[in-house]
Amino acid sequence: MKKSPVINIVATGIGAALFFVLARYVAIPSPVPNTNISIQYGLLSFMSCLFGVVPGALIAFVGHALSDFSFGWGVWWSWVIASGVAGVIMGFAAKKIDLAGGNFTTKDMILFNVYQGIAHLVAWVVVAPILDIVIYAEPVNKVFVQGLFAAGANIVTTAIVGTLLCLAYAKSRPAGGSLKKED
Numbered sequence: 001m002k003k004s005p006v007i008n009i010v011a012t013g014i015g016a017a018l019f020f021v022l023a024r025y026v027a028i029p030s031p032v033p034n035t036n037i038s039i040q041y042g043l044l045s046f047m048s049c050l051f052g053v054v055p056g057a058l059i060a061f062v063g064h065a066l067s068d069f070s071f072g073w074g075v076w077w078s079w080v081i082a083s084g085v086a087g088v089i090m091g092f093a094a095k096k097i098d099l100a101g102g103n104f105t106t107k108d109m110i111l112f113n114v115y116q117g118i119a120h121l122v123a124w125v126v127v128a129p130i131l132d133i134v135i136y137a138e139p140v141n142k143v144f145v146q147g148l149f150a151a152g153a154n155i156v157t158t159a160i161v162g163t164l165l166c167l168a169y170a171k172s173r174p175a176g177g178s179l180k181k182e183d
Contacts, residue, residue, distance in 0.1 A: 003051060003100075012055045012062075015047040019063025024070050032149040041154045042161020044083075045090045045116045049166060050099050053091030060087035078131030082123040086154075089119035097166075102173030104166050112166060116158045124151035 003011075022040035030037050040063065048056030061084035068075045093115040097108045104112075128150070129143040 008051055008055050011047065011051045012058045015043070015051075015055065015059035016062040016066070018043055019059055020066040020070070023063060023067035030149060030153065032146055035146045035150050035153075037153045037157060038150075039157050039161050041086065041116075041120070041158045042163075042165060044087055045093075045112070045119075045158050045162035046165035046169070048087050048090035049093045049097055049112060049115075049162075050169070051091070052094040053088050056087035056091030056094075057084045058087070060084050078135050079128050081131060082128035085127050086119040086123035089122060090116055099166055099170060100173070102170050104170035109163055109166070112163065113159050116162060117155050120151045120154045120158065124148070124154065 019040045022043060023038060026039055028037035028039075044056065044060050044063075047059055061080060064080045064083040065075050068080060093112055096111055096115075097104070099108075124147040125144070126147075129140075129147040132138040132143040132146075133140060
């Protein structure tokens with residue numbers, strides 16, 4: 001189902017604001033320095049699956065940049081870009097899953113979690129560490145430990161939060177073809 005540009009813009013703004021609030025105020029400290037356990041990626045995966053690649057990328061990029069800025073340490077661009085990459089990859093699920101049509105089957109749930117798992121692995125094990133090294137000259141072992149932890153934690157939290165959001169949304173929508181015209 002193709003969404004209008006206005007709907008995508010509004011969804012992007014709301015999604016980025018919610019991403020920011022969750023990142024800023026619901027960040028769970030972890031044993032790995034400068035790395036939190038994050039639930040905002042569950043929201044991102046849901047919004048990306050519902051609205052697609054571009055809104056997914058923008059929600060993550062803008063929400064993460066605002067969050068970093070609000071913490072006072074400056075914007076950590078390597079991780080902001082990695083969030084955007086995660087949003088892009090998660091957005092590809094929108095072409096395979098008809099969440100807007102009220103469908104979220106077991107097969108869709110598996111596909112959703114495959115996409116989000118790949119997104120987190122690419123973003124946090126490849127993109128963020130490499131950009132940390134290139135942009136900030138960070139130590140190799142440090143950034144890969146942070147990236148591996150972030151990927152694992154985000155996969156788990158997204159599997160829980162994102163899947164529950166998709167299930168709840170799908171249940172709130174009439175399934176495609178369930179409405180019949182009366183004679």
